[in-house]
Amino acid sequence: MRGLKKIAFVLLNIFVGTLLLIILLFRLPFFNFRESSEKQTEAITEFGQQTPRFEDYETELPDGKKRNIHYVHVGDEDKPLLLLVHGSPGSSSAMNVYLADTNLTKTMQIVAVDRPGFGFSDFGKTEASLAYQSLALKPIVEKYGANGAILLGHSLGGPVIARMAMDYPELITGLVVVAGSISPELEPQEWWRKPLNSWLFRWILPKSFRVSNEEIMYVKEELDEMMPLWEKITCPVVVYQGDKDKLVPMGNALFAEKMLVNSKSVEINMLVGQDHFILWSMKDDIVAGVQRLVETP
Secondary structure, three states, X not given: OHHHHXXXXXXXXXXXXXXXXXXXXXXOHHHHOOOOHHHHHHXXXXXXXXXXXXXXXXXXXXXXXXXXXXXXXXXOOOOOEEEEEOOOOOOHXXXXXXXXXXXXXXXXXXXXXXXXXXXXOOOOOOOOOHHHXXXXXXXXXHHHOOOOEEEEEEOOHHHHHHHHHXXXXXOOOEEEEEOOOOOOOOOOOOOOHXXXXXXXXXXXXXXXXXXXXXXXXXXXXXXXHXXXXXHHOOOOEEEEEEOOXXXXXXXXXXXXXXXXXXXXXXXXXXXXXXXOOHHHHOHHHHHHHHHHHHHOO
């Protein structure tokens, strides 16, 4: 009996120690998926890019809540806008390699935004509604998009930019969807997401993970709500999708081709042997797609 108690005591200590270690690890800055303005500036300017400008604005949503939105800007404001929208989790720092691209800023100004709840946009406060996220990002397009606005969204950023083109077609001149999770039928329904949203796991998990899990829980119903709105997208659309993507099935690209019935043009790029992280591994191809949209009359 005494031996069993000793084993139980040892196992309890191992469990508590492991839990404390996990909690401490999750408190590391890495798990915030964001960078300070100083660190981001260093990454962007390392290869000759101009010094970026960091801005914030406040917007009020239909539910009466006010949301702070943070973004970083580089380039000449007289040029067309390229708005970069990250996935989940993430922040504008995920787009540093694009912000640092001096060839891109020869033809465009670039804004990378922290979506609501991520980065420095009310970090930790979830906004699951894609319509509300669309509305929250609209002021950026209104401010900088006078000479054209191309939106690039990766992963969950894909449905966000699609929703913007549905809601404000008069403001958007092109979309670049990179591994975008846009099909409600293909959206995975993981059983563990609801338990992960319980108070215990919410306390343990980093804020970025909590926000990510909560918004992903509602993505399918948000995508279902968008189904009758696809015909409202009229701008040219370029889609990039890896055929080895384990997070966003390649059927999402085929879904886009099927649903974009009123787009000026639809270009599907199926990347053989590529996974979900093509935003970085296939950057040159994606930049070329952006440039094609800039040159589209």
